[in-house]
Amino acid sequence: MKSEEKILIELLRNGSIEAFDKLYNLYSAKLYNFIMKVSDFDIYVSEEIVQRVFIKIWETRTDIDPSKSFNSFIFTIAKNMLINDHNHKMVKYIYENHILEKNTNYCTATEEGIEYSFLIQYIETLIGKLPPACQDVYRLSRLESFSNKEIAKKLNKSESTVEKQLSKANKFISEKIKQHYDKIFIALFILFF
Structure with missing residues (x-):
């Protein structure tokens, strides 16, 4: 699998949509299941993060190192996205509560x-x-x-x-x-x- 993965990544780096599709088919379900577990089985979040991860893969395909684990790479991207999304939600929640506490005119x-x-x-x-x-x-x-x-x-x-x-x-x-x-x-x- 590792040699096939490296070939797919090289093809992806050169813009192959077929290689992208194969990598998506190989990893999307595994990534989805991981995100489901860490997001308390939130289907919407899981689907969205998988999509965003693979969009980022496509956008940064020329920077992917074929000698490194693709599995680790996509899971790191997903983890960072989950953390950032969580932080954004926390900020919004705290900010909205602060506004309501500070001044009821900000309803x-x-x-x-x-x-x-x-x-x-x-x-x-x-x-x-x-x-x-x-x-x-x-x-x-x-x-x-x-x-x-x-x-x-x-x-x-x-x-x-x-x-x-x-x-x-x-x-x-x-x-x-x-x-x-x-x-x-x-x-x-x-x-x-």
């Missing part, structure tokens, strides 16, 4: 959406103030769910450089948020990013 979904959008815009502004190299690393890590190893490969940097730039970005953004928001927003930031 409508539209107003909550505006406040949430403002927070996201503020964080985007802070990301824009980072050095370009840190911006790239931060966006790939936090917004696109890439692992440090994937980022290093994509940006042609060492993993330690990626870790340092990510740490620098986190520190900068955390310090700026601490200057402008109360503790609940810092907690939101930590959960979200």
